[in-house]
Amino acid sequence: MKQAAFERRYQPAWLAFAAQLDALERGKPPPMQADAFPAAYRQICQQLALSEARGYSSHLIEQLQQLALRGHQQFYRHRSPLLGRLLGFVLGGFARSVRAQWRYVLAASLLFYGSLISMGMLVHAFPELVYSLLPADQVAQMERMYDPDASRLGRFAERGSGDDWLMFGYYVMNNIGIAFQTFASGLLFGLGSLFFLLFNGLTIGAVAGHLTEIGYHQPFWSFVIGHGAFELTAITLAGAAGLRLGSALVAPGRLTRGAALRQAAALGIRLVCGAIGLLLIAAFVEAYWSSMTVVSPTTKYVVGALLWLLVASYFAFAGRSRHAAD
Incomplete structure (x- = not known):
């Protein structure tokens, strides 16, 4: 699939996921159902992997990387205790954020x-x-x-x-x-x-x-x-x-x-x-x-x-x- 068609097909889902992240990061009720978030997050990760494998533009890959990083943070925010999240950030999350940027x-x-x-x-x-x-x-x-x-x-x-x-x-x-x-x-x-x-x-x-x-x-x-x-x-x-x-x-x-x-x-x-x-x-x-x-x-x-x-x-x-x- 060419990049233009790929973007047209999935852009609405990316925008909806970004809106969900914005709401979660501000502590407001998210527009998406909570039980739909994990599936949307996994889909973003799959689309990021596809973009990298197909050699799509760096701008698109960076956009998906940012969504995946923010999604990962929100996905695990309530699944791990504070100390565990801090330890995870120190042991790998910080380095991944630097490499992504x-x-x-x-x-x-x-x-x-x-x-x-x-x-x-x-x-x-x-x-x-x-x-x-x-x-x-x-x-x-x-x-x-x-x-x-x-x-x-x-x-x-x-x-x-x-x-x-x-x-x-x-x-x-x-x-x-x-x-x-x-x-x-x-x-x-x-x-x-x-x-x-x-x-x-x-x-x-x-x-x-x-x-x-x-x-x-x-x-x-x-x-x-x-x-x-x-x-x-x-x-x-x-x-x-x-x-x-x-x-x-x-x-x-x-x-x-x-x-x-x-x-x-x-x-x-x-x-x-x-x-x-x-x-x-x-x-x-x-x-x-x-x-x-x-x-x-x-x-x-x-x-x-x-x-x-x-x-x-x-x-x-x-x-x-x-x-x-x-």
């Missing part, structure tokens, strides 16, 4: 990491460029913070457990604030998320390039490599969720802008919730591991590389089981 994740990654790496290389080659992004007093503060002589002079002694807890709380509040800012600003037709992805990438790249250029690379990179696996990934995913909001407003397709935005928000929130979990891990690692001075830089590099590998493996392989629950 891979286009936006790729776009956010190119914007964030591309600007970070490019600015780092430019500042390393042209040192004065750092002052075009950061004020001189902030640059000086960064230099004092990562001065290789600091540990020899005794300025950076090990913190007590109370200080570690305070820093953990600070990192949580600061980083989650950045993530929400990056996500919510996507409501400005995606321009806000675009700005914050570029701004954070350029700023981090400028700091990294400057500290590397003046010879402070070892204290800087050994500090950031561990928690960076979780923190930078979370910022990228929050940006991807924001770009998804912007895309729904700019190109809603056959839906109204309001319906497209609600659909994008339901999917984006899953990315943001997962990003918050990553930021909690990042804050813990930064407060209790990255700041340790008794651990050698080599050990931190090895652990950091393993943490990056762990994050990459999770998103590549978690939730691949057919029976993995959200």
Whole structure:
């Protein structure tokens, strides 16, 4: 069956299923009978599999993927206890949501990491460029913070457990604030998320390039490599969720802008919730591991590389089981 005929045949059912999901997500009485929902959900999954097998357009496949993801969430919402749903999300649902939104994740990654790496290389080659992004007093503060002589002079002694807890709380509040800012600003037709992805990438790249250029690379990179696996990934995913909001407003397709935005928000929130979990891990690692001075830089590099590998493996392989629950 050609795609056009396939869409004409099943489009009414997709719209009815989307309306059912909208009602369920808002906590309102659904227009469809409750006992008809499981059959409609299974039909969506079958049609998604057919679309992928027949090589239909990426736009259609993405539309069906979104319906299937939202349907899966609603289907299991009342079938599993809260703890079970949370565990299912952590063990596979989050990774599946990221893979389903891979286009936006790729776009956010190119914007964030591309600007970070490019600015780092430019500042390393042209040192004065750092002052075009950061004020001189902030640059000086960064230099004092990562001065290789600091540990020899005794300025950076090990913190007590109370200080570690305070820093953990600070990192949580600061980083989650950045993530929400990056996500919510996507409501400005995606321009806000675009700005914050570029701004954070350029700023981090400028700091990294400057500290590397003046010879402070070892204290800087050994500090950031561990928690960076979780923190930078979370910022990228929050940006991807924001770009998804912007895309729904700019190109809603056959839906109204309001319906497209609600659909994008339901999917984006899953990315943001997962990003918050990553930021909690990042804050813990930064407060209790990255700041340790008794651990050698080599050990931190090895652990950091393993943490990056762990994050990459999770998103590549978690939730691949057919029976993995959200």
